Amino acid sequence: MVEDEESIADVLMLYLARDGFRVTVESTGPGGLAAARRLRPSAIVLDVGLPGMDGTEVCRQLRADGDWTPILFCTARDDEIDRILGLEMGGDDYITKPFSPREVVARVRVALRHAQPSLPSDVLVMGDVELDRSSRRVSAAGEPVDLTATEFDLLEYLMSHPSRVFSREHLLSEVWGYAAMVGTRTVDVHVAQVRGKLGDVSPIRTVRGVGYSAEVS
Ligand code: CA
Numbered sequence: 162m163v164e165d166e167e168s169i170a171d172v173l174m175l176y177l178a179r180d181g182f183r184v185t186v187e188s189t190g191p192g193g194l195a196a197a198r199r200l201r202p203s204a205i206v207l208d209v210g211l212p213g214m215d216g217t218e219v220c221r222q223l224r225a226d227g228d229w230t231p232i233l234f235c236t237a238r239d240d241e242i243d244r245i246l247g248l249e250m251g252g253d254d255y256i257t258k259p260f261s262p263r264e265v266v267a268r269v270r271v272a273l274r275h276a277q278p279s280l281p282s283d284v285l286v287m288g289d290v291e292l293d294r295s296s297r298r299v300s301a302a303g304e305p306v307d308l309t310a311t312e313f314d315l316l317e318y319l320m321s322h323p324s325r326v327f328s329r330e331h332l333l334s335e336v337w338g339y340a341a342m343v344g345t346r347t348v349d350v351h352v353a354q355v356r357g358k359l360g361d362v363s364p365i366r367t368v369r370g371v372g373y374s375a376e377v378s
Contacts, residue, residue: 162186162206163193163216164235169258173206176262177269190214194222197230204272205232206265209241217244220253231272233265285320288377289362292320301359311336312355315348319365319375328372348373 162177164170165188177184185200187193190211197205197219205223209216220232234245234255245255254268283295289302297313299306308316314336319327327335329345337343352373356363364375 163188163190163196163211163219164206164208165189165211166208169208169235172262173265176266177206180266180270182266182269188212190216190219194219197223197228198226202230204269204276205230206269207232207234209234209236209245210238215244217241217248220248229276231276233268233272235260235265285317287320287323287364287375290320290359290364292317299359301362306358308355308358312351312358315351316355316365316375319373322375324374324376326368326371326374332372 162170162173162184164173164186167188170186170188174184174186185196185202187196188211190213192213193205193207193211193216194214196202207216207219211219216234216236220234223230223232232253234241234253235258236242236245236255237258242255242257245253254272256265256268283293285292285294291300292313293299294317299308299313299316315332318332318336329348332348333343333345337347352365352367356365359365364377366374366376368374
């Protein structure tokens with residue numbers, strides 16, 4: 162947080178800390194810029210009217226570094242809003258003083274959400290089937306599919322190794338674990354369930370006499 166009014170900084174810090182954020186406060190533009198470069202924060206709450214360097218200039222310099230940390234500008238005046246909008250940096254937000262600390266916290270959360278989309282490596286795609294490892298969501302032809310935990314793990318394992326064929330025994334040990342007291346028939350049952358839920362776009366292929374693979378048909 163870069164804010165030169167101590168009373169505002171104190172209140173905001175209290176609310177942000179209570180919401181689980183670790184906050185560092187700087188009270189000047191150059192101090193804020195240096196701290197942003199040093200600490201690489203997840204988000205910056207940035208006052209516009211600051212000693213030493215304007216908040217918009219702090220933003221401009223960070224962007225010139227290639228730093229796209231989400232910024233929530235705090236401003237008291239209309240002419241400052243014009244300057245913020247003039248930055249056209251995209252994605253940044255502003256809030257006008259006087260503001261409620263609760264709203265600042267909410268806006269910071271929104272900024273973080275927009276700044277952190279799922280990493281591409283978290284999403285496996287095969288034809289019309291998408292599997293998101295981080296949220297454990299699956300969709301088929303754009304429609305959400307409700308899989309059990311084991312069905313998800315099985316599909317994830319197969320989709321993580323495109324076109325590789327795995328035996329039922331291998332899948333049992335990798336997906337169910339070595340201690341699983343189930344037979345290989347369990348794999349067939351779960352494959353059938355996953356296929357049933359994914360419908361025509363299912364990427365799971367039966368390799369006769371060997372096992373299963375996932376590939377784009
Ligand atoms: Ca100020």
